[in-house]
Amino acid sequence: MAEVxxxxxxxxxxxxxxxxxEALLVALRGDGWRLMGPTVRDGAIDHAEIRGVADLxxxxxxxxxxxxxxxxxxxxxAFFGYAVGPRSWKQLLFVPKLRLFRAHRQEDGFQxxxxxxxxxxxxxxxxxxxxxxxxxxxxxxxxEGPYKDPDYAARRERLFVVAVNCGQAGGTCFCVSMxxxxxxxxxxxxALTELLEGGHRFxxxxxxxxxxxxxxxxxxxxxxxxDARAADAVVxxxxxxxxxxxxxxxxxxxxYRNQEHPRWDNVSERCLxxxxxxxxxxxxxxxxxxxxxxxxxxxxxxxxxxxxxxTLDHSYLHGGSVRHSIRSRYRQWLTHxxxxxxxxxxxxxxxxxxxxxxxxxVGIDITExxxxxxxxxxxxxGA
Amino acid sequence: xxxxxxxxxGPMMPEPLRVRSLRRETADTFTVSLDVSExxxxxxxxxxxxxxxxxxxxxxxxxxxxxxxxxxxELLHTVRTVGAVTEALxxxxxxxxxxxxxxxxxxxxxxxxxxxxxxxxxxxLGLAPLRSAILHLLRHRTEYGRVSLLVGARSPEGLxxxxxxxxxxxxxxxxxxxTVDQAGPEWKGHVGVVPALLRDVExxxxxxxxxxxxxxxxMRFTVRELERQGVPDSRIHLSxxxxxxxxxxxxxxxxxxxxxxCKDGPVLPYDRLRPFINPREV
Numbered sequence: 001m002a003e004v005x006x007x008x009x010x011x012x013x014x015x016x017x018x019x020x021x022e023a024l025l026v027a028l029r030g031d032g033w034r035l036m037g038p039t040v041r042d043g044a045i046d047h048a049e050i051r052g053v054a055d056l057x058x059x060x061x062x063x064x065x066x067x068x069x070x071x072x073x074x075x076x077x078a079f080f081g082y083a084v085g086p087r088s089w090k091q092l093l094f095v096p097k098l099r100l101f102r103a104h105r106q107e108d109g110f111q112x113x114x115x116x117x118x119x120x121x122x123x124x125x126x127x128x129x130x131x132x133x134x135x136x137x138x139x140x141x142x143x144e145g146p147y148k149d150p151d152y153a154a155r156r157e158r159l160f161v162v163a164v165n166c167g168q169a170g171g172t173c174f175c176v177s178m179x180x181x182x183x184x185x186x187x188x189x190x191a192l193t194e195l196l197e198g199g200h201r202f203x204x205x206x207x208x209x210x211x212x213x214x215x216x217x218x219x220x221x222x223x224x225x226x227d228a229r230a231a232d233a234v235v236x237x238x239x240x241x242x243x244x245x246x247x248x249x250x251x252x253x254x255x256y257r258n259q260e261h262p263r264w265d266n267v268s269e270r271c272l273x274x275x276x277x278x279x280x281x282x283x284x285x286x287x288x289x290x291x292x293x294x295x296x297x298x299x300x301x302x303x304x305x306x307x308x309x310x311t312l313d314h315s316y317l318h319g320g321s322v323r324h325s326i327r328s329r330y331r332q333w334l335t336h337x338x339x340x341x342x343x344x345x346x347x348x349x350x351x352x353x354x355x356x357x358x359x360x361x362v363g364i365d366i367t368e369x370x371x372x373x374x375x376x377x378x379x380x381x382g383a
Numbered sequence: 384x385x386x387x388x389x390x391x392x393g394p395m396m397p398e399p400l401r402v403r404s405l406r407r408e409t410a411d412t413f414t415v416s417l418d419v420s421e422x423x424x425x426x427x428x429x430x431x432x433x434x435x436x437x438x439x440x441x442x443x444x445x446x447x448x449x450x451x452x453x454x455x456x457e458l459l460h461t462v463r464t465v466g467a468v469t470e471a472l473x474x475x476x477x478x479x480x481x482x483x484x485x486x487x488x489x490x491x492x493x494x495x496x497x498x499x500x501x502x503x504x505x506x507x508l509g510l511a512p513l514r515s516a517i518l519h520l521l522r523h524r525t526e527y528g529r530v531s532l533l534v535g536a537r538s539p540e541g542l543x544x545x546x547x548x549x550x551x552x553x554x555x556x557x558x559x560x561x562t563v564d565q566a567g568p569e570w571k572g573h574v575g576v577v578p579a580l581l582r583d584v585e586x587x588x589x590x591x592x593x594x595x596x597x598x599x600x601x602m603r604f605t606v607r608e609l610e611r612q613g614v615p616d617s618r619i620h621l622s623x624x625x626x627x628x629x630x631x632x633x634x635x636x637x638x639x640x641x642x643x644x645c646k647d648g649p650v651l652p653y654d655r656l657r658p659f660i661n662p663r664e665v
Binding site for chain 1: 387392393395397398399400401424437439440441442443463466478479480482492499624625626628629632633634636638640641642646658659662664665
């Protein structure tokens, strides 16, 4: 994505008008980037291809609570006046379904035909700090292990990122406690803060050389001190109004020593095993493979598709599943997300976006589950 | 840990290899030899590593390599037919092709075991990934102390590599103990569980390394017996089995709390496994 950004303190900040934002989007399109940004679709603010500011969810916001998401109007005409929608950017980088290869039957066996990947150049418009952290988390899985995922790597290289610092906390998010927001600090080419008072405008901060060049091209003017202060105040207010938090003190030790905690039985009575949390999670990376053939068995295909640790098939070993109870599957998901991820990748797998809370049909709240275990650390079944 | 080159089209591309021979081992297992003569250097691997084997149009499964590591010109796998993919692999037959990619995973710690006594414990199909370790130990016999091989199976008919096992039993360089869970009157050997065999092995716990593979319940009790005799956890090595779709650390299926069995295992020392393997359903 972006080249190495200059230290934060030395970054110059600019002001961009609403017309300037339109010019920025037009310039990106002119440079051959496909714009992927927020737009109202299917009753939610979702990411889709957009053409300009007219497609942005102007004057719209959302109300999120555990198990609840509702669109709502806002009076100030904000373009980015929401927190996070149901889908992160995950499906653009780690695609839900991918053909790995095709094989052709021959007289003496078969031949494998590799797939080549030529992904589009995408500009992400309105990416939030939590979601940029999520991309960095997935990079560790797909790019920084002993093997690289070539499709992910190719898509990852063709990104331009216009971040937006959150102007309001969502109903379920907790990035402050996860140290992943609300202000974007890395992983972007340009970061915007939407200013609504004293004239609708954006404070713009370049995060890369090409981001700085773009701002110069679209007529961004150097920010004056009051604009910079106003932008800082927006982010500060968002941080202050965040309703949830996760205490991450020794969280790995906490989860590891409480694998038999009675809370797992409690949550298993509520969890439906529906997989929603894993699908909306921007860091969940599990996949499975599917094999198909044509009717005569001459051509076979192998595809990769998203999978979830909440399915029985996920841990299937000849004869049965290792994790056959919902209790063990929820425990696997939560322990992995906030604890064993540290051992595997040196980071938390949770970035505090709150999507798993909002989109859980029964409103299970990851922060509440961790807090419940912490409150009764060491409890044993039947205790 | 893989020694194989990364295929340009991605790490999940199989290479079709011809079946040189396919031999029945027991009622539900067979050993397949794959032709690697067209590969420069054959198929080098380390004992304990595994490959992903692909049956055209049906699927892919992780299978341990069972051959002699000193003979990379011969690629052997012993497969148990337990589902659609393994059944399709069996049906490929001589002259057909199956897809191969690998080798993957952490091998048996045979370097670390040099100079020490080695106890090899195999239950059922667990002998397959241990066969290459045994062949290595025999080839480098003078570098190791006493070598014992404890083998268990459900029945005499369920024992793998029976002719080779008989040869090993005659080999003075090895102490071989075999047991079965159940047998008819024609069976003259031990009847009972594998961990019980450990009582017939003279162990010097401070200089013993244990390598084991078999059903998890068998390994659990074997570990308990080794610990009881004083073998340190860090020198008890288990080869684990989990669902695997990719073998390269992407798919997430083989996780055992902090470990990806595909890349951190399949061989792991018990001191690292202990905190995680005892709760049920991990």
